[in-house]
Amino acid sequence: MRATDVGHASEAGSAEGSGIPHSCLLGRCKLPGCPRETDADMKTQIAWLLAPLVFWPLPEELYLRVESGTTLTKTFEHRMDVSLDEMSMMVGGQEVPPEHFEGLEISITETLTLVFIDEYLEMGDGKPAKLRRTFEELTKQSTESASTPQGDNEKTSEEESELEGTSVVFAWDEDEGEYTVEFDDKEGDEDLLEELEEDTDLRMFLPEGDVDVGDTWQIDGAMMKLLARPGGSMSFVDEDGESSDGELQDEYVANFEGDITATFERLTKIDGRTVALINIEVDITTQGEEESENEAGEMETNRVSFAIVLEGDLHWDLEAGHAAGLELSGEVEVEMTVEGSFMGQESQREMKLSGSTIITLEVEAEE
Numbered sequence: 001m002r003a004t005d006v007g008h009a010s011e012a013g014s015a016e017g018s019g020i021p022h023s024c025l026l027g028r029c030k031l032p033g034c035p036r037e038t039d040a041d042m043k044t045q046i047a048w049l050l051a052p053l054v055f056w057p058l059p060e061e062l063y064l065r066v067e068s069g070t071t072l073t074k075t076f077e078h079r080m081d082v083s084l085d086e087m088s089m090m091v092g093g094q095e096v097p098p099e100h101f102e103g104l105e106i107s108i109t110e111t112l113t114l115v116f117i118d119e120y121l122e123m124g125d126g127k128p129a130k131l132r133r134t135f136e137e138l139t140k141q142s143t144e145s146a147s148t149p150q151g152d153n154e155k156t157s158e159e160e161s162e163l164e165g166t167s168v169v170f171a172w173d174e175d176e177g178e179y180t181v182e183f184d185d186k187e188g189d190e191d192l193l194e195e196l197e198e199d200t201d202l203r204m205f206l207p208e209g210d211v212d213v214g215d216t217w218q219i220d221g222a223m224m225k226l227l228a229r230p231g232g233s234m235s236f237v238d239e240d241g242e243s244s245d246g247e248l249q250d251e252y253v254a255n256f257e258g259d260i261t262a263t264f265e266r267l268t269k270i271d272g273r274t275v276a277l278i279n280i281e282v283d284i285t286t287q288g289e290e291e292s293e294n295e296a297g298e299m300e301t302n303r304v305s306f307a308i309v310l311e312g313d314l315h316w317d318l319e320a321g322h323a324a325g326l327e328l329s330g331e332v333e334v335e336m337t338v339e340g341s342f343m344g345q346e347s348q349r350e351m352k353l354s355g356s357t358i359i360t361l362e363v364e365a366e367e
Contacts, residue, residue: 028308054200062211062264062276063126064203065321069152070120071366072322073136074200076230078112082334082355092345105147108353113139114230124172130182131198133231134167159236165193170198195250197225197232202323205280207316211264224284224308225253227328227359246304249323251288258284265313274318279327282310300340307333308357326361 048124066072084106089096115137122130140159146152167184179198204226228361229249237243265277287305294300312328341347 037150037341038206044295055092062206062316063316063321064201064206065126066120066123068120068123070320070322071367072118072120073364074114074116074118074198075362075364076114076116078110078228078230078357079333080110080170080355080357081107082332083107083289084351084353084354086352088350089133089347091342103147103149103264104119105215106351106353107144107145108142110142111140113137114234116231118200121169126205128170128198130173132167133170135161135163135201135234138234138236140165156240161234161236161240162189163234168193168196170196181213183306192235195233197230200227200231202226202314202326205260205262205278206316207264207311209260213264213266213304216261216263219225219262221260221284222256223260224256224258224282224286227282228256229253230361248288248290251306252286252306255286255288256284258282260284262314267318270315270324273320273324275324276316276318278312278314278316280310280312280326284307284308284310291343294340298341300338303337305335305337310357310359312359320365323361325363328357328360329356329358331355332357 058240087101087104087106089100091141103220113221115135117134117136119134120126120128121132127146138161141157142152145154166186166188168181169184170179170181173180181196181198183193204223205219207215211217233250235243252253259282261281263279263281264281268275268277285305285307287303289301289303291299291301308330309332310328310330312326315327316322317322317324332355334350334351336351336353338349339347
């Protein structure tokens, strides 16, 4: 007889003829090889396997649910680097020989940095009922470089916004179904408020209703505006007071179309917090047109189109109920056409450029 058999035999019959010792029935048996011990081990293993489901509850819904009084600092950064692939020009109905552009290199870099401090004064159903936004930092910079056999040229432009350092309050108007916006306790140029957007939470990228890991949903391509111009138009102006947020950029934002696909990839832990990873795929086009005056004082028509392909992840903090971060990167193709006059003759210039772009969001909660 095995030692385990002896041990159990000594308690046999003690459980009213069941043949199972009291220690086993009570889960206190420590004898090696006891069937109840094996069963307990199996339960422990199952518990460990199920632990993520216990401590990381799958959300029925992903939505904005921050508490009233919460303050979040949001830093958006957008960078685009493109260089010339192809250029052509027509003057007076005649094509300029391609060899004229041999050795020509053009590159353009644009960077945008926006830092908002958002105070959720009062929460509504899945969106703020009242929110105060302070524009902590608003900067925009572009560098255009051109290299030819005759020499190199570089031009850098830095732009600012009068909104920097100010605060505004967004309030939800239930009757109108939209937000009103006004300066917080001070007077300001009301024109600066006209094209501001309240949603910098990216909640428009969340699904409607219940989701499970692996689920996919489509997002209106027009929502690309929330990534291309977070918070709306900041009314940037250059050193000469000229606005770059003009008709052409307004048309870009209004004409976004294409596919934005989101997939609930998985749950993970980031800095000790439970976070939903939502993969975002973007395949978008847009275009715009405007008339402007060139350096010679002549009017030109500018047409620009973009094709943008991006992929990355939106991190959604399930415990705090808000975005924790975003990073999207990918490729961009740009086509530019300028029609006007060159040396007294009708002209048309076309350029095709391509390169990379990256959009990031960092979110920090005030302790």
